[in-house]
Amino acid sequence: MMLAYPAAGVLLILAWIYPSHALYFHIGETEKKCFIEEIPDETMVIGKYRTQLWDKVTSSFLAATPGLGMHVEIKDPDTKIILSRQYGSDGRFTFTSHTPGEHQICLHSNSTKMALFAGGKLRVHLDIQVGEHTNNYPEIAAKDKLTELQLRARQLLDQVEQIQKEQNYQRYREERFRMTSESTNQRVLWWSIAQTLILIVTGIWQMKHLKSFFEAKKLV
Amino acid sequence: MYGLFRLVLQLLSAQLLCVWVLGSELTFELPDNAKQCFYEDIIIGTKCTLEFQVVTGGHYDVDCRLEDPEGTTLYKEMKKQYDSFTFTAAKNGTYKFCFSNEFSTFTHKTVYFDFQVGDDPPLFPNENRVTALTQMESACVSIHEALKSVIDYQTHFRLREAQGRSRAEDLNTRVAFWSIGEALILLVVSISQVVLLRSFFSDKKTTTTRVGS
Numbered sequence: 274m275m276l277a278y279p280a281a282g283v284l285l286i287l288a289w290i291y292p293s294h295a296l297y298f299h300i301g302e303t304e305k306k307c308f309i310e311e312i313p314d315e316t317m318v319i320g321k322y323r324t325q326l327w328d329k330v331t332s333s334f335l336a337a338t339p340g341l342g343m344h345v346e347i348k349d350p351d352t353k354i355i356l357s358r359q360y361g362s363d364g365r366f367t368f369t370s371h372t373p374g375e376h377q378i379c380l381h382s383n384s385t386k387m388a389l390f391a392g393g394k395l396r397v398h399l400d401i402q403v404g405e406h407t408n409n410y411p412e413i414a415a416k417d418k419l420t421e422l423q424l425r426a427r428q429l430l431d432q433v434e435q436i437q438k439e440q441n442y443q444r445y446r447e448e449r450f451r452m453t454s455e456s457t458n459q460r461v462l463w464w465s466i467a468q469t470l471i472l473i474v475t476g477i478w479q480m481k482h483l484k485s486f487f488e489a490k491k492l493v
Numbered sequence: 494m495y496g497l498f499r500l501v502l503q504l505l506s507a508q509l510l511c512v513w514v515l516g517s518e519l520t521f522e523l524p525d526n527a528k529q530c531f532y533e534d535i536i537i538g539t540k541c542t543l544e545f546q547v548v549t550g551g552h553y554d555v556d557c558r559l560e561d562p563e564g565t566t567l568y569k570e571m572k573k574q575y576d577s578f579t580f581t582a583a584k585n586g587t588y589k590f591c592f593s594n595e596f597s598t599f600t601h602k603t604v605y606f607d608f609q610v611g612d613d614p615p616l617f618p619n620e621n622r623v624t625a626l627t628q629m630e631s632a633c634v635s636i637h638e639a640l641k642s643v644i645d646y647q648t649h650f651r652l653r654e655a656q657g658r659s660r661a662e663d664l665n666t667r668v669a670f671w672s673i674g675e676a677l678i679l680l681v682v683s684i685s686q687v688v689l690l691r692s693f694f695s696d697k698k699t700t701t702t703r704v705g706s
Binding site for chain 1: 517518519520521522529530531532533603608616629630633634636637640641643644647650651654655657658661662664665668669672673675676679680683684686687690691694
């Protein structure tokens, strides 16, 4: 029993220090990396990132120096900014969509010191979870005191809810697609008629004008 | 007391699992003549799947290349619209996959990829499974797997629909642009024809041909 608390302490430390297995990529100093998330409305999105800086001395990536942070900007489908915040070298951002559509998540570093980027590389570990993937089931089980079967049922319910939301969003998108196609149809119809009319009118005008011109010149 | 400790341990294990994420799905924009690489550290023996699809841009194709920690190319395809590649990690280390749009001169592309590493984390990480799953539990597991595949199909359908819709919107603007342009060209050409013809006759006032009787 006495070993339990140190063990818990070690677990807690491991949770935060052990390197994340998330995907990573390299980013330049002034570079802005954007990711698109096309999501239905009322969907929660959680993004976590961790940065590492290339150290020429040890020729490896070290944990980034404090003061080197990332600026996160999130735009909704109407290109309105819903989140624009500066985070530290490790950050976690979350938002819930209120309109369905393409949300854009942009990251760029806020570094102004060129010396820091002398090596030219900043490594960013990024993980973005959407919808039912944001749910932390062990935590939900502990909080609501659910049995295993109840927890599995909860997970299935969440998945089905996500499928339902996506189907609803699909209906809205198909409506937009249909409106665009109908607009194209209308435009093709009216502009074809208009162009034929212009053609006929200019033809008639040409002939009339030339006839009167030649008659004036006494050639006809 | 023991119950409280168990709760604390469960929460901490949950946090631990929060840090260990085993699947990434991203959509990003790839400018023309650009190459974007992603890296992931994988343990030997893990089954991984890389799936990608080009959503918008040009001829909807991209070059993709997957390399293992020693630089051996595991997967290389040029100008592919959509593909799925499954492999088992034979070595420990950093695997790298790159998407290249270097063959394109002015179209930037939107690429979606889904990189799954290993299996999903179990719902109850700290419980050691001694007995087999009951019928209810195994039914739940198979429903969960089926729903995961439904969500995956939905995603691919959504991407194809996005592709179709962007082509339709493109067509719409092009029709408007070219219709107006053509009407203007028509007017300009007909007026200039008349003006040109007039100019042929206005100089030769003295050379009017008359059929003399």
